[in-house]
Amino acid sequence: MRGFAVTLIATDANSYRLLPFRFMRLNTANDCDILLTSDTGEYLYVNDAQLRALSYFDIEAGTSFYKDLLARHFIYEPTRHDPFPEMAAQYRSRKDFLFQGPALHLFVVTLRCNHTCQYCQVSRAPLGGSGHDLSEADALAAVDRLFESNAPALTVEFQGGEPLLAFERVRQIVEWVAARNLVEQRDIQFVITTTLHHLTDEILDFAKQHSIQFSTSLDGPAPLHNANRPTPSRDSYERTVEGIKRVREHLGHDAVSALTTLTSRSLEQPEAIIDEYVKQGFSSISLRPLSPYGFASKSAHRLDYPIEQYLTFYTKALTYLLKINQQGTYLSESYTSLLLKNILTPFSSGYVDLRSPAGAGTAALVYNYDGYVYPSDEARMLLEMGEDGLRLGTVQHPLSELLASPVMETLLASGVAEALPGCSDCALVPYCGADPVEHYARQGDPIGHRLFSSFCKKNMGLLKHLFALLRDGDDNVQRVLLSWLNRRSYSDVRFPGYRG
Amino acid sequence: MLRKDTHFEIQYLNEPKLLKVITLDEFIEQGVAVCAGATQFNDLLLWLPSEDLERNPHLVSLPVGGFLTPESLTSPFDNGRLHLHSPKNPDVVQPGDVIAITPGNTLVRVLYRRGSDSNLLFMTDRCNSLCLMCSQPPKDIDDRWHIEENLRLIDLMDAGEENLGISGGEPTLYRDGLLEILAKCKTVLPQKSVHVLSNGRLFKDPSWIAALAALGHPQLSWGIPLYADNAVDHDHVVQAPGAFSETVQGLYNLARANQIIEIRVVLSRLTTPRLPELAHYVFRNLPFVRHVALMGIESTGLARKHYEELWIDPLDYQEALSQTAYFLFNRGMPVSIYNLPLCLIPPHLSRFARQSISDWKNLFIDTCQQCAAVKHCSGFFKSHTDRWQSRGVRQLSTEAFSAYARSAQ
Numbered sequence: 018m019r020g021f022a023v024t025l026i027a028t029d030a031n032s033y034r035l036l037p038f039r040f041m042r043l044n045t046a047n048d049c050d051i052l053l054t055s056d057t058g059e060y061l062y063v064n065d066a067q068l069r070a071l072s073y074f075d076i077e078a079g080t081s082f083y084k085d086l087l088a089r090h091f092i093y094e095p096t097r098h099d100p101f102p103e104m105a106a107q108y109r110s111r112k113d114f115l116f117q118g119p120a121l122h123l124f125v126v127t128l129r130c131n132h133t134c135q136y137c138q139v140s141r142a143p144l145g146g147s148g149h150d151l152s153e154a155d156a157l158a159a160v161d162r163l164f165e166s167n168a169p170a171l172t173v174e175f176q177g178g179e180p181l182l183a184f185e186r187v188r189q190i191v192e193w194v195a196a197r198n199l200v201e202q203r204d205i206q207f208v209i210t211t212t213l214h215h216l217t218d219e220i221l222d223f224a225k226q227h228s229i230q231f232s233t234s235l236d237g238p239a240p241l242h243n244a245n246r247p248t249p250s251r252d253s254y255e256r257t258v259e260g261i262k263r264v265r266e267h268l269g270h271d272a273v274s275a276l277t278t279l280t281s282r283s284l285e286q287p288e289a290i291i292d293e294y295v296k297q298g299f300s301s302i303s304l305r306p307l308s309p310y311g312f313a314s315k316s317a318h319r320l321d322y323p324i325e326q327y328l329t330f331y332t333k334a335l336t337y338l339l340k341i342n343q344q345g346t347y348l349s350e351s352y353t354s355l356l357l358k359n360i361l362t363p364f365s366s367g368y369v370d371l372r373s374p375a376g377a378g379t380a381a382l383v384y385n386y387d388g389y390v391y392p393s394d395e396a397r398m399l400l401e402m403g404e405d406g407l408r409l410g411t412v413q414h415p416l417s418e419l420l421a422s423p424v425m426e427t428l429l430a431s432g433v434a435e436a437l438p439g440c441s442d443c444a445l446v447p448y449c450g451a452d453p454v455e456h457y458a459r460q461g462d463p464i465g466h467r468l469f470s471s472f473c474k475k476n477m478g479l480l481k482h483l484f485a486l487l488r489d490g491d492d493n494v495q496r497v498l499l500s501w502l503n504r505r506s507y508s509d510v511r512f513p514g515y516r517g
Numbered sequence: 518m519l520r521k522d523t524h525f526e527i528q529y530l531n532e533p534k535l536l537k538v539i540t541l542d543e544f545i546e547q548g549v550a551v552c553a554g555a556t557q558f559n560d561l562l563l564w565l566p567s568e569d570l571e572r573n574p575h576l577v578s579l580p581v582g583g584f585l586t587p588e589s590l591t592s593p594f595d596n597g598r599l600h601l602h603s604p605k606n607p608d609v610v611q612p613g614d615v616i617a618i619t620p621g622n623t624l625v626r627v628l629y630r631r632g633s634d635s636n637l638l639f640m641t642d643r644c645n646s647l648c649l650m651c652s653q654p655p656k657d658i659d660d661r662w663h664i665e666e667n668l669r670l671i672d673l674m675d676a677g678e679e680n681l682g683i684s685g686g687e688p689t690l691y692r693d694g695l696l697e698i699l700a701k702c703k704t705v706l707p708q709k710s711v712h713v714l715s716n717g718r719l720f721k722d723p724s725w726i727a728a729l730a731a732l733g734h735p736q737l738s739w740g741i742p743l744y745a746d747n748a749v750d751h752d753h754v755v756q757a758p759g760a761f762s763e764t765v766q767g768l769y770n771l772a773r774a775n776q777i778i779e780i781r782v783v784l785s786r787l788t789t790p791r792l793p794e795l796a797h798y799v800f801r802n803l804p805f806v807r808h809v810a811l812m813g814i815e816s817t818g819l820a821r822k823h824y825e826e827l828w829i830d831p832l833d834y835q836e837a838l839s840q841t842a843y844f845l846f847n848r849g850m851p852v853s854i855y856n857l858p859l860c861l862i863p864p865h866l867s868r869f870a871r872q873s874i875s876d877w878k879n880l881f882i883d884t885c886q887q888c889a890a891v892k893h894c895s896g897f898f899k900s901h902t903d904r905w906q907s908r909g910v911r912q913l914s915t916e917a918f919s920a921y922a923r924s925a926q
Contacts, residue, residue: 059801079749084791088746088798098748098762102769103802110804362848363801499847511865514843515793 033074033083033092036100040068041444045485052484056435057107058363058447059089062488110363111447114372114380118166118416121369121381123174123394124159124190126151127183128386131214132253134246142178150183151386158412159384160193165416166382170204174232176394178386181215191227208232212246212253213260213273221267231264233257235275235297237283237290245280261297276303279330281322287334295346303351304334306475308395308455324471328478335482339490342497342507349501356483357502359448361517369393371450371476375432378409378425388412390419392428395454407454428453431463439467445480487516518899521630521877523609524623525601529583533619534599535628535666536562536582537673540612541569544581551613554672554705558582562601564612567591585610601625615673617666628670634680635875638667638698641686646716647756648742650783650820650827652900655686664694671701678708689719696728703734710736714781717741718760720767729774738777740810741768744788746798754787765802772805779808784857785827789834796841800848809845811838812873813856817900824904831861832909838862842869858897859890859921860911867921874898884910889918893925 037056040063044050049062053071063071063082070076071091076083086092090107093100128142128149142149151159163171173194175187191207198205207229224231235257236242242254264273275294277283283290287304294302306327338350355366369376378392389408391397396407407428409419419425434440434451443449452472456465459472467473486494495513500506537552539561549556559582567586569576577584583599587607594600601618604625610616613631618624629636640663644655674681681702688695695713702711711734719725741764745751748761771778780799782788788795792811799806813831814820820827831838838854845852846869854866855873862870878899885891890913913921 081791084747084750085794088794089801094748102766106769106802363804503847503849505847510843510847512839512843514845514847515796515840517797517844 032078032096033076033087033094035072035092036090036104038091039442039444039446041481043481043485045489047485047489049488052444053091054444054447055090055104056447057090057104058111058359059091059107060360060484061085061089061091062484107363111365114365114367114376115374117168119378119380119382120166120168120170121172121174122159122163122166123176123381123383124151124156124180124187125176125178125383125386125397126156126180126186126190128178129182130177130179130212131182132179132212132246132248149178149386151186151384152388153186153189155384155388155412156186156190157193158388160190160197162382162384162390162412162416162419163194164197164201164203168203170206172206172208174208174210176210176383179212179215180209181211181213181220184215184220188223191223191229195227206230211260212257213264214248214253214256216260216263221263224264224272225268229268229272231260231268231273233261233273233275234278235261235293235299236277236280237286238293241283241286241289244282245278258297270298271300274301275299277305279304279306279327281326284322284326284330287330288337291334291337291341291348294348295341300347301349301351301354302338304331305352306471308398324474324478327475328482331479332482339494339497342500343493345507347500347506349504352479353483353498354501356448356479357498360480360483360487361499361502368450370452370455371448373432373434373446373449373451374429375451375453377428377432377452377454378420379429382409382416382419384412390414392425393454395458399454399458407457427463431456437464437467439470439473443477445477448480449476518880519630519877520606520609522624522626523604523606525585525605525610525618525625526603527618527623527625528595528600528602529597530599530618530620533617534582535615535617535669535673536560538562538564538585538610538612538614538616539581540564541576543612544579551675552673553676554674554701556672560673562599562616570594613675615670628666629674630877631675632677632679633876635682635877636674636679637682637684637875638670639663639685640667640683640688640695640698641691643690644685644687644716645690645718645757646687646760648783648819649754649756649787649823650785650814650818652815652818652820653686654818661691661694664691664698667698668701671698671705674706674709676706676708678710681706681709681711683711683713685714687716687719688713689715692719692725696732699732699734699737703732703737710738712738712740712779714740716755716760716764717767717771718757718763720770721763723770723773726770726774729771729776738779738807739771740779740781741771742781742783743768743795743799744782746791746795750787750791754785768803768806772803778803778806779810780806781810781812783812783814784829784831784834784838785814786829787827789829789837792834792837793840793844796844796852800845800850804850807851809850809852810873811841811852811854811869813854813861813895814905815856815898815900816902816905817898828905830907830909831857832907835861835863835866839866842866856895856898858885858910859894859918860888860913861907861909864920864924867925870895870925872896882910884912888912889915890921893918893922 040051040053042050043052049064051063051068053063054060090100090104180187207227210232213233236245239254246253261273355368358366369380381393383391383394383397385397388411390410390412399407407424409422409424431453432451434446440446453463455472457463492513496510500510537560539551543551558580561581563581563584565584565586577596586602589603614627615629617626617628641660642656744754751761752758842852852869853871854869855871872895874895879896880899881896
């Protein structure tokens with residue numbers, strides 16, 4: 018029988034080793050201005066002296082800083098504890114999306130549209146145009162591709178053009194998918210991305226039957242929306258708002274969500290745009306900058322803006338959102354929520370544009386109206402600009418062939434952020450992603466140079482802003498951010514708790 | 518609090534026995550089917566109040582294992598068969614219970630109490646750790662007989678859906694016995710959820726993964742203690758070098774076997790200073806954990822010996838507790854506070870507080886008698902003493918309690 022005497026377990030001084038980490042100055046007034054991040058996404062804010070002590074093996078064992086570094090896998094004690102099982106688990110959590118094939122399947126049922134938006138991300142064909150619709154044979158083949166993915170949860174999204182102009186094809190695809198799913202038993206969500214201008218009771222009844230979600234575009238108050246989105250009758254805003262109302266009456270309040278496209282006009286009015294979303298009763302807003310695709314690139318001189326202007330806009334918008342959320346209005350910014358998940362949890366949001374390896378093709382596939390398959394919405398927009406380099410093949414090829422295409426090889430070879438020049442030593446890389454398609458579009462090269470990368474500037478700007486906010490923001494700011502993280506009400510997050 | 522043992526006068530007992538107490542109605546309507554598993558008539562102990570005995574004396578010819586009269590006998594009675602009567606405390610043994618008795622001893626132990634959520638299969642007194650606050654100090658003995666007793670006990674239980682605990686000592690030390698017991702729980706007691714308390718160290722051996730996966734118990738969960746986010750501090754609390762590494766690897770193996778895992782933290786002067794950091798460690802490294810229990814210390818066993826090192830007034834770790842509970846709650850990881858009376862936590866933590874102390878060792882002290890919260894409070898362990906009493910223990914007025922009730926919603 019062992020005695021009950023207390024055994025003291027001592028720590029040897031200076032016996033630690035370093036594990037891979039990166040660091041970055043946040044350029045704030047806070048003394049702990051250096052952000053230290055581990056390969057797997059743990060982080061600590063430290064001051065200059067601490068970073069120096071860490072690298073000179075000078076941290077005193079047993080201090081709370083020493084234990085923080087140990088527990089977050091910045092250092093380890095070879096004779097005491099092997100941290101690799103934990104680090105492996107953290108890698109696995111953060112890269113969990115790799116275990117699944119493409120989950121997002123976009124069906125471009127037509128290019129036709131009633132709008133003539135200058136920035137259109139997609140390009141479009143006139144209302145009565147022909148040869149711009151997805152054929153029945155191609156649609157049927159695309160449904161085969163959908164079920165070749167091993168993802169247990171699939172999203173089937175209808176895009177355009179204006180997909181409701183080709184509603185009969187939408188209906189056919191939904192019915193085929195639903196019938197196949199009786200056997201497949203996947204968790205399937207249908208989404209129609211639409212202006213809602215062409216809604217009919219028949220469409221709404223069908224949507225109800227298949228729990229179809231609607232995703233629409235709302236750019237802000239009427240003058241801004243209508244200026245961004247011209248139609249012959251100049252009533253785009255009114256018709257979209259009417260559509261939102263009809264969807265909600267038929268299918269419930271949450272059956273419709275909205276996305277914002279920000280033109281240089283929009284950047285002047287963050288509050289007005291947010292107020293419009295509050296007025297329309299939305300619980301999330303997506304403040305995304307203009308993409309360099311579709312017509313947007315050609316009319317860049319009028320509509321585009323340097324990403325720095327966007328960052329200024331974002332900061333203002335986020336400040337305003339934090340304020341109204343504290344006053345009891347729940348409205349989250351969706352990209353912020355995704356970044357918060359990457360920062361505050363061991364998991365990745367899995368968002369296509371924030372993945373490494375890149376999500377193009379591995380997370381999403383686009384079945385274009387012409388029967389070609391693309392790795393992302395953006396890649397097919399390049400085609401409309403006159404590039405045809407990013408096709409994976411035709412919809413008649415099996416998924417395995419499409420994913421083994423030379424284009425996928427190129428994208429993935431330039432799609433691992435941890436291995437890209439300029440990203441590999443960036444402290445923010447665990448929370449960021451790789452976007453070879455954007456770099457190809459902007460710089461003509463899927464790797465590109467970070468100095469000229471608006472993807473890099475945007476994500477670094479937002480991440481640095483959020484890291485500073487998570488450190489310096491008061492308790493109520495933390496509460497709002499945490500309420501977005503798990504979509505809980507602000508009042509339910511009564512205390513922020515340990516900031517981690 | 519209802520003790521789990523009392524004394525009876527026992528006649529004609531010539532070997533150790535486990536018996537199921539059964540009423541006459543149950544005997545007539547269900548017979549041995551009142552037990553969940555395989556049983557015979559002589560496993561049954563007929564509940565026979567003296568009134569019934571006097572009215573129907575022929576009942577004693579029924580082919581059961583014996584009779585139990587839950588009061589003193591009014592007239593002498595002797596028919597040469599096993600008979601328990603004249604209990605010291607008549608409330609302890611009730612119909613449906615399973616009791617253990619041994620010859621030459623008047624002690625009657627209740628091994629299963631009908632309808633209770635605190636029933637326990639005790640596996641062993643042995644342990645491979647020696648935690649400073651252990652409430653049940655380990656003994657280095659061969660006590661494999663617990664395995665057989667538990668297998669028998671499972672047969673005699675009701676089939677109902679109460680929770681069943683398995684504890685020790687360290688239950689995994691008897692690996693084959695534990696797996697056999699779990700398999701039997703799955704077959705005989707499919708309605709009962711089973712919660713095993715283990716330090717998780719032996720699960721470092723990956724062969725457990727296949728064994729647990731093959732077992733496939735649908736309602737099995739594991740309560741594994743973790744006392745720090747680093748090896749030095751954890752190993753000190755459990756007094757076993759290398760324990761942290763073993764438990765962490767064990768947790769991953771349990772996760773690989775798709776087991777349901779709860780992390781248990783006993784709150785003491787040693788564990789509270791880095792409690793929020795521990796929550797962070799759990800969330801970041803063990804995100805598959807289903808529940809975190811933050812548990813007030815039980816002032817018995819080895820804890821008494823290490824008072825100086827362990828004791829901290831719960832009022833002095835309220836802030837750490839709050840930081841920890843909300844960190845986990847805000848990230849969607851369920852968290853509970855066990856064993857702390859409501860008067861020792863701020864109202865905003867009452868949503869996490871549970872009435873966690875097993876019924877047989879739960880008591881309320883004099884201060885509690887007029888307290889408005891007493892029906893909703895965890896109260897104290899029966900081992901509670903003044904030395905381990907917080908300066909914050911007090912009566913809550915109806916008004917004060919309403920703040921707790923509001924917060925709990």
